Amino acid sequence: xxxxxxxxxxxxxxxxxxxxxxxxxxxxxxxxxxxxxxxxxxxxxxxxxxxxxxxxxxxxxxxxxxxxxxxxxxxxxxxxxxxxxxxxxxxxxxxxxxxxxxxxxxxxxxxxxxxxxxxxxxxxxxxxxxxxxxxxxxxxxxxxxxxxxxxxxxxxxxxxxxxxxxxxxxxxxxxxxxxxxxxxxxxxxxxxxxxxxxxxxxxxxxxxxxxxxxxxxxxxxxxxxxxxxxxxxxxxxxxxxxxxxxxxxxxxxxxxxxxxxxxxxxxxxxxxxxxxxxxxxxxxxxxxxxxxxxxxxxxxxxxxxxxxxxxxxxxxxxxxxxxxxxxxxxxxxxxxxxxxxxxxxxxxxxxxxxxxxxxxxxxxxxxxxxxxxxxxxxxxxxxxxxxxxxxxxxxxxxxxxxxxxxxxxxxxxxxxxxxxxxx
Ligand code: HAM
Numbered sequence: 001x002x003x004x005x006x007x008x009x010x011x012x013x014x015x016x017x018x019x020x021x022x023x024x025x026x027x028x029x030x031x032x033x034x035x036x037x038x039x040x041x042x043x044x045x046x047x048x049x050x051x052x053x054x055x056x057x058x059x060x061x062x063x064x065x066x067x068x069x070x071x072x073x074x075x076x077x078x079x080x081x082x083x084x085x086x087x088x089x090x091x092x093x094x095x096x097x098x099x100x101x102x103x104x105x106x107x108x109x110x111x112x113x114x115x116x117x118x119x120x121x122x123x124x125x126x127x128x129x130x131x132x133x134x135x136x137x138x139x140x141x142x143x144x145x146x147x148x149x150x151x152x153x154x155x156x157x158x159x160x161x162x163x164x165x166x167x168x169x170x171x172x173x174x175x176x177x178x179x180x181x182x183x184x185x186x187x188x189x190x191x192x193x194x195x196x197x198x199x200x201x202x203x204x205x206x207x208x209x210x211x212x213x214x215x216x217x218x219x220x221x222x223x224x225x226x227x228x229x230x231x232x233x234x235x236x237x238x239x240x241x242x243x244x245x246x247x248x249x250x251x252x253x254x255x256x257x258x259x260x261x262x263x264x265x266x267x268x269x270x271x272x273x274x275x276x277x278x279x280x281x282x283x284x285x286x287x288x289x290x291x292x293x294x295x296x297x298x299x300x301x302x303x304x305x306x307x308x309x310x311x312x313x314x315x316x317x318x319x320x321x322x323x324x325x326x327x328x329x330x331x332x333x334x335x336x337x338x339x340x341x342x343x344x345x346x347x348x349x350x351x352x353x354x355x356x357x358x359x360x361x362x363x364x365x366x367x368x369x370x371x372x373x374x375x376x377x378x379x380x381x382x383x384x385x386x387x388x389x390x391x392x393x394x395x396x397x398x399x400x401x402x403x404x405x406x407x408x409x410x411x412x413x414x415x416x417x418x419x420x421x422x423x
Contacts, residue, residue: 026149140246162228328348
């Protein structure tokens with residue numbers, strides 16, 4: 001047997017039904033907020049990501065040379081691709097641009113529950129506007145998407161990376177060292193950060209100021225303790241608009257640094273507490289990337305939702321949505337009836353209902369067993385005596401109740417019976 005590569009998964013029909021349901025609910029919300037879908041390539045020139053995405057992402061990238069000796073990377077995220085698309089083909093369009101995407105991403109990480117080497121994101125980028133209402137619109141979209149997917153227990157944290165970045169970059173002159181400090185803050189690994197401070201003779205006073213800032217978390221009441229007056233005013237307006245959009249229960253968290261390097265201002269994360277270690281189901285914030293890709297400097301705000309983690313969180317929270325792949329399974333009672341069974345299944349399908357028919361030449365009782373295991377709501381029995389009267393029998397697979405209906409109107413009768421069954 002050939003195993004699938006470590007950190008990848010296969011998805012069966014029942015799981016895909018649930019994933020598509022959650023995904024469709026989130027797509028609908030994106031459209032409701034005025035975002036249009038874009039699709040970008042699964043692989044890009046690796047430079048697109050090495051320019052600014054940050055060392056931790058670069059270390060995890062799948063990179064290879066193609067036959068033309070170009071260095072190619074499987075995309076570790078989709079934001080850089082969307083901004084490349086914007087710079088190359090959309091920069092003359094009226095702003096702001098509201099774009100969303102759904103796609104697979106690849107990171108060579110240590111696989112565990114909720115952490116995969118191929119995973120799926122639904123993300124959105126609002127390009128060309130920089131103010132608190134833009135950021136509020138994006139956070140609000142994110143929260144509405146998560147709610148629409150059906151998740152109830154989640155926790156939104158909003159911060160401002162400018163505050164921590166300016167503290168670290170002003171005080172730590174060596175930019176590589178400053179980058180390492182920011183990465184450790186992101187991982188909340190303050191022990192290792194302490195060791196690094198000692199090894200590089202950085203001051204304990206700076207260490208204390210960083211850890212105090214990283215622990216500045218709470219409700220809007222702590223906004224007054226934000227030292228940076230500009231960031232404070234920005235966040236105050238942002239929280240006010242969020243409240244007016246019905247997005248409350250948002251925690252202010254000045255310790256959010258984010259693993260990607262391109263953020264400049266507001267940053268936010270959403271956690272699903274039931275997930276344990278890999279509980280972050282969304283990350284995002286405001287950034288500029290366009291000037292790096294040869295365009296004019298344009299501010300953007302965006303986020304990406306980890307669809308796999310949303311699905312795990314849903315599983316932890318509720319019974320899985322019922323998967324009934326078939327409305328009807330058509331069963332001929334004996335061999336001469338088989339050809340009529342095909343006429344009947346065609347009638348049902350042409351009405352838009354989901355129907356299947358016996359292809360294994362099973363006998364009636366085996367067919368009924370199969371219909372039950374295939375999750376059909378009704379069996380449509382095509383029998384000799386009934387067909388002589390141009391009728392077929394509908395059998396409700398849950399109750400066993402049987403009704404004789406005209407064969408010419410089998411689809412209409414099924415529709416009626418199905419709508420009676422639904423709550
Ligand atoms: P990110 O925080 O790297 O941000 O990823 C977003 C989400 O993708 C995470 O919160 C997590 O739920 C999910 N995720 C990341 N890595 C994995 C993995 N190995 N396995 C499963 N899920 C994972 C970004 O990607 C940015 N592009 C977000 C953004 C958009 N910022 C601005 N615009």
